[in-house]
Amino acid sequence: MLSAMKSPRHEGEVTLADARRIAYAEFGDTYGVPTFYFHGWPGSRREGALYDEAARRHAVRLIALDRPGYGRSTFKRRRTIGGWASDVAEVAAALGLERFAVAGLSGGGPYALACARAMPERLIAALVISGEPPQVTVRAPWHRRAFAWWSHHTRFFVRGYYTLVAAGVRRAPRFTMALTARSITFSKRDRELWKRAELREGFAEDLRHAFAQGTRGIDEDLRLYTQRWDFVLEEVRAPVYWWHGEDDRIVPVRHVRDEVVALPDARVTYYPGEGHFMVLEHLDDVLRVVAGLGVAR
Numbered sequence: 341m342l343s344a345m346k347s348p349r350h351e352g353e354v355t356l357a358d359a360r361r362i363a364y365a366e367f368g369d370t371y372g373v374p375t376f377y378f379h380g381w382p383g384s385r386r387e388g389a390l391y392d393e394a395a396r397r398h399a400v401r402l403i404a405l406d407r408p409g410y411g412r413s414t415f416k417r418r419r420t421i422g423g424w425a426s427d428v429a430e431v432a433a434a435l436g437l438e439r440f441a442v443a444g445l446s447g448g449g450p451y452a453l454a455c456a457r458a459m460p461e462r463l464i465a466a467l468v469i470s471g472e473p474p475q476v477t478v479r480a481p482w483h484r485r486a487f488a489w490w491s492h493h494t495r496f497f498v499r500g501y502y503t504l505v506a507a508g509v510r511r512a513p514r515f516t517m518a519l520t521a522r523s524i525t526f527s528k529r530d531r532e533l534w535k536r537a538e539l540r541e542g543f544a545e546d547l548r549h550a551f552a553q554g555t556r557g558i559d560e561d562l563r564l565y566t567q568r569w570d571f572v573l574e575e576v577r578a579p580v581y582w583w584h585g586e587d588d589r590i591v592p593v594r595h596v597r598d599e600v601v602a603l604p605d606a607r608v609t610y611y612p613g614e615g616h617f618m619v620l621e622h623l624d625d626v627l628r629v630v631a632g633l634g635v636a637r
Contacts, residue, residue, distance in 0.1 A: 346392040348404075351385070353412060354434040362431050363412035368395025368402040373464070373634030374440040376428055376455075377404040381447025381472075381565070382502065382558045384411040384549035389542060394623035398631040402443075405431065407451070409557025411549045419560065422570040424451045425458035432462070441630050443467035445619060446591065447561060450474075450569065456578035457571050463578040464633045467626055469619045470584055472591055473599035476568050489566070499559050506551035513544035527587040527615030539620070573602035580606040581629050583622065585614030 348365035355361055365385040372395065379387040388404030395402045406413035407424070432440060441464040444452030449471020456466035508516030517540035521531055534540060550557070580603050586593050593610060600606050609625070611618050619626060 346389045348386070348388065354431045356427060356430045360408065360414035360416060360427075361412065362408075362414075362427055363406040364431065365389075365404050366401065367392040367404065369399045370401060372399040372401040373630050374401045374403065374432075374435075374437045375467075375630050376432070376440060376442045377402050378407070378424075378442065378444040378448030378451045379404065379410070379546075379550070380445045381561050382410070382547060382550040383445070383448070384546050384552075386411075386546045386549045387445070389546075390620065391623055391627065394627050398624070398627040400627050400630050400634075403431075403435070406549075407557060407561070409553055409560055411552050413557075415553060415556050415560075417560070419564075420570045421450050421564050422454045422458065425455045428455055429459060429462075438462065439464060441465050441467060441633065443469065443626070443630075444471060445469045446616065447472050447565065450565070453573070453576055453580065454569075454571065456580055457576045460576075460578035465579045465581055465629065466576075467629065468580060468582040469626060470588055470591055470616050471582060471596070472565060473596055474569055474573070475566055477572075477599070495559060495562055498562055499555050502551075502555045502558050505547065506555065509544050509547045509551065513548075514540070517541070517544050525590045525616075527585070527589050529585070529587060529613060530589075530615035530617050533615075533617050533620055573599060574604065576603055577605070581626075582606060582608040583611070583618065583626060584608070585611045585616060585618035587613055588616045588618070590616040 348367055350366040353361045353363045365388055367388045377388050385404040385406045388402050391402050408419055409415035439462055442452045442455045449468040452466045452468055456463055521534035584593050584596050600608050
């Protein structure tokens, strides 16, 4: 069960070899199993606060990162999803971590898979929660590919929308979050969860950090989501654990079922009646896996 959003116990930045900065925030148990967390689209390192109490219960050290262009991380033009693994490897080296897990929520899912593909020998596991599968593949249904094409060619509409959202979370966060909850992409269960004031306030705080540099990070992510990734799921070698709500309207479960079959080593859990934000009710399910694998490594 989600509790009030917590402030990170530590925040910092790592300067990479190319002089870019990656910002991070730590939650959970200082001495727990190290796990890098990749926020959704949009989101920021502060999203890791959702997991703080559960991470403490299961002895998990959660290190939430800002992707380039979000929060305090330096924007990088023409980056790739697969290239994110190199950034994570540099951050891990700076923090003295040799082995770790990675976890991605929604739009952070592809980045967790990128790490599972690039450095399986270092990963305990990759955790994907309500994750976004490839939108443009041979397996994807025609309407999924059509949506990807439309999103890619009308990005200025999306950019304009999130510019308004960014202004809203700064000036009228309660109203903006209440309006967000009325989205047609929210399932009935998601709407119930968003009735919680602490959840709406927490996500408003998360978005304030996400939009610290404007919408460039969001726009770059959308470009990547709606074109072919620079790797295929068959190349992912680390074990993948995937959780998904069967009533998810943001990332429909049928698209996930079509794609996860390509993963060589995947354990998928589907939750009947749950929506996109199913993790808020199943934090223990996710972090229990990390804790168990960390002890067994």
